Amino acid sequence: MTPSTTVHSPFRLYGRSGELAVLDALSSRLRAGDGGALVLTSPPGLGRTALLRRAVTDYRERRDGPVLYAAAAPTEQRLPYSGLHALLCSATGPLPLAPDRILGSGITPGGLLGLLKGLGAEQPLLVCVDDAHAWDPDSRAALGFAARRLGAGSRVAVVIGAADETGFAGLPALRLGPLDDDATAALLDRLTEGAGEVDPVVRSELLREAAGNPRLLTGLAGRLTPDQLAGRTALPYPLPGAESVLDAHAAHLDGLSPDTHTLLLLAAAAEEHEPEGAGADAALLLRAGARAGLATAHLDRVLFAPTGSAGALQRAGSRVHFSHPLLRRAVLHRAPPGRRRAVHELLATLLTGPGAPPLPALVQRACAAPGPDAALAGQLEAAAVAPRPHAERSAALARAAALSTDDARRAARFTAAADQARLAGDTGRARALLARVGAHPAGGGAPYVRGMLALGDGPAADAREALLTAAALLAPHDPHRTLDALFGAAEAAWDLGDAIAYLDAMTRIPVVATDRAMAQYRAGMCAVLGGHTDRGHALLRCCLDRSDRADDPGELLRAGAAALVLGEVEEACRTGARALAAVRTRGPDALLPRALEQLAYAELRVGRHARARAHALEGLHAARRTGQPNAATHLHAVLALSASVEGPAEACAAHADAALAGAGPHGLTQAATLATWAVARADLAAGRPGEAAARLGPLVRPGPRTGHFATRLLAVPCYVEAVVLSGRADNEAEELACAVREFTLWTARTTDPQVPAQLARCRALLAPPEEAAAWYEEALAHHDRAGGDFERARTQLLHGQSLRRRRRTREARGPLRDALVAFERCSARAWADRAGGELRAAGEAVDVPDQGSGDPLAGLTPQQQRIARCVAEGATNREVAVRLSVSPRTVDHHLRNVFAALGIRSRTELARLLDR
Template sequence: MTPSTTVHSPLRLYGRSGELAILETLLGRLRHGDGGALVLTALPGFGRTALLDRAVAAHRERRTGPVLSATAAPAERRLPYSGLHALLCSAPGPLPLSPDRVLRDGITATELLVLLRELGAERPLLVSVDDAHGWDQESRAALVFAARRLGAGSRVAVVIGAGDETSFAGLPALRLGPLDDDAAAALLDRITEAAGAADQVDPVVRGELLREAAGNPRLLAGLAARLTPDHLAGRIALPWPLPGAEDVLDAHAARLDGLPPDTRTLLLLAAAAQEHEPEGAGTDGALLLRAAVSAGLGPAALDLALLTPSGTAGALQRAGERVHFSHPLVRRAVLHRASPQRRRAVHGLLATLLTPVQALPPAHPHPLPFPSPRRPASGPALLPALVQRACAAAGPDDALADALEAAAVAPRQHAERAAALARAAGLSTDEAVRAARYAAAAEHTRLAGDAGRARALLARVGARPAHDGAHLVRGLLALRDGPATDAHEALLTAAALLAPHDPRRALDARLGAAEAAWAMGDALAYLDALTRIPASAADPALVQYRDGMCAVLRGRVAEGQALLRRCVESTGRAHDPAVLLRGGVAALVVGDVDGACRSGARALAAVRAAGPEALLPQALEHLAYAELRAGRHARARAHALEGLHAARRTGQPNTASHLHAVLALAASVEDGTEACATHADAALAGAGPHGLAQAATLASWALARADLAAGRSGEAAARLDPLVRPGPRRGHFATRMLAVPCYVEASVLAGRADRGRGGDPVADAVAEFAVWTTRTTDPQAPAQLARCRALLAAPADAAGRYEEALAHHDRAGGDFEHARTQLLYGAWLRRRRRTREARGPLRDALVAFERCGARAWEARASGELRAAGEAVEAPAAAGGPDPLAVLTPQQQRIARCVAEGATNREVALRLSVSTRTVDHHLRNVFAALGVRSRTELARVLGR
């Protein structure tokens, strides 16, 4: 019989390139005759066994030498030397010391060290032990003793897999964390591809699986394996809770089975008490203490669970007055291992302890089993008790569901209200009521900043055509993560459905539709959405905003600006962040840049104080843009970077595109072409598929401004020409006029202007800009108009125009625009050989660029000044040498993206390369800069 020649490649390990490199280094040293040891620690399911198997397979494939390998058997934990017996039994040949003798008589640590060195004397030996924390104490102690003494020349390497490193002190340890987003997504692709459903996985289902697995590869595989093709494709709703986690949860629970009964009960109380808390908040320590006393637990159980980490294998940790589980899966495992009856009893006890005494009638000295939902006392204060009652319920309970819904109101946070409404939906027997509560839970989840979870809750609503609230939430989610046209139509539909019975939410839908139309640059659609807002459903400031914006866009500029100024005054006293943001938009439309900055700052403060979290990226975006218009580029960049992180955290890629555009504009002043191109490419990559005309216009303007700073006036004019001139590629209606001064400058310097003659598009743009200047109170507009006219003027008139522009700048302030005019004036003087006169404005321009941090423009100003005959040093990079100078241009782009918080997949999409390419370059970046993590990389770039 002919033996098979098929070579089976090992299963790919996703997201473990760093760990594999460390193991390969250890094996490389072993091949050259040097030994060592490494402890791989991880919670169950993180791939510790797969890494050990890979190391063993690599050692055997290279025929380096023998292998001893074993996995702990929990049943033999109390049998001395059983672990070493299993390890020695795996030897490929006879040993100097019989394994049976070791089990019978034992072995000293010194004898084990000598034995291992003898086995590795002829050929390098690899020792692999998995689940070593489950070995008997004697075997573990001997192995640790021997491993500590293996080093150069020993020809023995020991790799140990364990749940924690407490028993292996003194040995090099590597702790496995969860997979990052890219690796988890790639693993899910591999799993679904193997099941033949890779192209059919619904995005919402995909997001829920990744969220539930939380980077645990074994858990992800288990969850995906239990779903049918209809589940994966989103044709039927996902079961809840998702099946498939039992294996991982049992492994976690098994680590706690050896604890005393009282301690396990305390862990169950701690796990159950988190059900009414926001995610990640932990457990109230005082409540846990009261519950323990009520359950009859003694002080020893409390000491063991809270004060002695080794006693609970690190299950609980105290942080001030809160108690947290070491990992969310540990908490889930505790609940999973308890019987349903025991869980309900614990939840019932907690509900009794949480019920306010004042909520009870005077005739009852003790808390009732369940407060009636008809009592006025069932307000937000009772919400934690009601959530615990819901957890204790054995089945549907409409009365309890009604009480939960009644209590899920302000001042409770949106996340708490969402969780309560989702539980109320699960307890509801009526299908329509259940769907309405799931839709309301999705809305509060979206406001809490969890877009993925909101979509998962919407999936439970089903396809009920009469579900108006679900239409609204879907539209608002699409507004932040979807084509703007889709969001616009969805929100108009939601408004029509909600108007007869819910005018307030119908108003929210219409305002969202108007925002979508603004983002996609459709002025007519924006007007249509605004005119649908009835005066009866709006406050006076909103009516002023509606009428003012409509008047401006219809050409009644004076009337509209008067209304918008009153709107700015009215909203300046508001506390609602959405109202303040509208006031900021109105201020920008009339040119009140300082008013826009004030509104943006107040909106940001309001969001940080009281939420909702979903508005944080928008508040930072509006403030960053207003600061940009005011010429404060460093502030704009700081706010935009924070907003970018918030947009990614809350699942709002459309807002991220706008923020990238703002960052590109800031970089076109501060950092030059490379950083500007990175952000502009990211903005355009998101703006194109989703039809975000405003982000695309700003990004193109930023690229043109960076070209101007670098002296590439022809390229700048080519970028701006389609945005400024009429045609299908015309820029956004609210921002195209802002780019006209750059367009005029680029066209004149590139020789593309016809110096004001008839039919010249540059002269036409200046004429339109002049009309716009009369309608705005933007303090920079008159100076910019005079500068444009100076660029187009005859030589006899140009100097007067430049002087006029500089006089306007003196009144308006703003270093950057002032310096640009000085630069152009000085260059004009130099070209007319008036070099001595040119040095003054050029020197002032250089100083101003340095003062406002416009490093991208310093080089241009210093070059002009040198050409005028003055010795000037080349501008130095801010903060010393550039840490990225050692990298290639592609590596620099990737490093900047990663430092801003982008995942490898996001970087790949942004730069149009594969994820594998990003991973390859990122490893080289880490090596070149001497960093080991994304956090360190961000710190290096920040310096």
């Protein structure tokens, strides 16, 4: 065993701050005179050696004391005490026991403990052993014995790096996991410094292949040329550079019997036709092992007792998994090609039979193929169809492409594989497969897949153009995907808020190529946007009626969109729930975020904000998992709208910021409109109508900066409320009249039951005081028919506030009390607080939630708290009066009481107090 007496300064360690903190704590205890031990365990390549070297380097740089450091040499594993010999040879000074006396005669575990304590008596001693699992058993046992007995006052710390805790049970252990995404990306940036810009697809493929293993990532990145990193040259497949990590994994299996190696190879090969992470079928392995001549007793011992395979295999029910994915790859990597092909042929034979699906056997035959095979490629392509999952079809098509002898067929198959990966929700894999298409574009297939990917994670304008181009190329020979491309282009135009572009894409859809429901949807949407509302609504209703018998996710999603355009929001919820169930049952996974988004939005329209939030959160996770940031942007907007009702305000602001940050670069006008509306609604709840009016004005007014054509009218009631409550109705009279006039026309067209009530509320806000009550009563009558606590409570709040402003406080208490109860029932916290403040101002006592000792305003009345916070924000008394619908004299009176209660004398002191 060769000692390592020089430890070079390591590279920066990424993503290991927690592990470094543990090592630093051990070093600190050592410097304080204590001792201890730590076992660092991990599979190969995760940075165990780098952490040990960092610990040694830091200790030596501080000159805290001597260091003993050794790394195992597997070739000396059978030589007794060779490990301890290497460790003691690393000492820089004389030792009480000469290292040469250890070999042959050995040293007792107690003798090693005494030796280490003796060295620690002079100066704190750090002992580091790397790859201790590869030490000889005697050295490992002696080191474990000594390490367990080093503690307080020993002045010796032992850090052991090993693949597992075998031989070191009872010692504190820290198991390293893969690096997280941020750390892996930062490491890749460092590895590719000086290589120029790394192509995003190449970057994604490297990160995917490395799976958080820093040594593997280093090997992969180091073997690619600058042209390959930049995407100018195609990547080699499989990617080179993994050999050292795979060899290190395979080394752990060297001591196993030949029969166990055979079974491990069968298990590794049997996973090739299975979905990723599904493991192998135990029954198939039993049959294959028996066919390969393995004894039944050996099969039972290995498959049913994991220790029989040195922990390499783990059984879970009817499935068998490798303990680490790289271990499976290592088994295949080390097997001779001829033996590996024979195993695949054996499995293919066992998987072939009457009633058996053809794809698994074909995949095994593809793995056994020594080179390109056009016939086998054709069979794979023919078998990669429904009902096989999209991920399996993608993998099979990629294998068919690799076996293809014709360049055009290879390109077409890689394109089809990319499309199936996209549908499976694996956008990174889809882009990597597209990169293998090469110079043969395969008709419009590649532009189609790129356009559909851009629809999920790129600028909407780019997606629209790519899909229109793809539709033109696909039209002569692929009518089905032509339809998908045109509907995708229309969806991109909708996200952009470009009604003309939406009509352009929809009118390109050939009527003869569509079924009846699709034709009705196309004609109905075109009629509505073309101004023929009655005819369009009739067609959309037909489309909606036909969806009762539908089970196709795409058709159900279109029916849900038709229901929203009609304003039949309850039907939109029902259809959205059916669409979600269809996607979960039939797929594809790529549609899951969209289905959840549409259902959540419909539930918002109905007023079920908590359910909308739950579905939107699930959709947000699905969008991130499937690589669709555009869907995540829309879902953030939905969550902002939900939080503008339920609170807290910080959640509304955070989701709105995320939506606006994603909407801007990708031109997602609908998401931006909804997010802005959400923030304005939160401003209204907090008593900031001026800010709300400023946000909503550009959305509802005609002009170049207007909101989305399909959603901006939903914000008109909030805009009217904000302008009136902020006292700007006279200044914006023309804009108000225009907005209400347009909202009135829309009310006559939509069947949304809340809209007539909202229109009556707007008219109440704009009416002379003596006429307002009648309009509020009409609005409440509409609410009674429509249902929904939140919108009714808003009307009651405004009605009560109007009565209180006219000094009719006794009459105001009834609607204000009803509003408070309704807001509390639908968990609208900020709105309940506003209603409670109005009710208290009307002279009725309301329980005040405990604000906690940390709030400097906790001792004030709710009205005083509201006035204090407004003043601290810089508002004048008159501005506060407008916000809270009280007189300036009332504000002045309360403010004097606030100053007295808090022991301050100025607005400046109040602002400082709240800042603290």
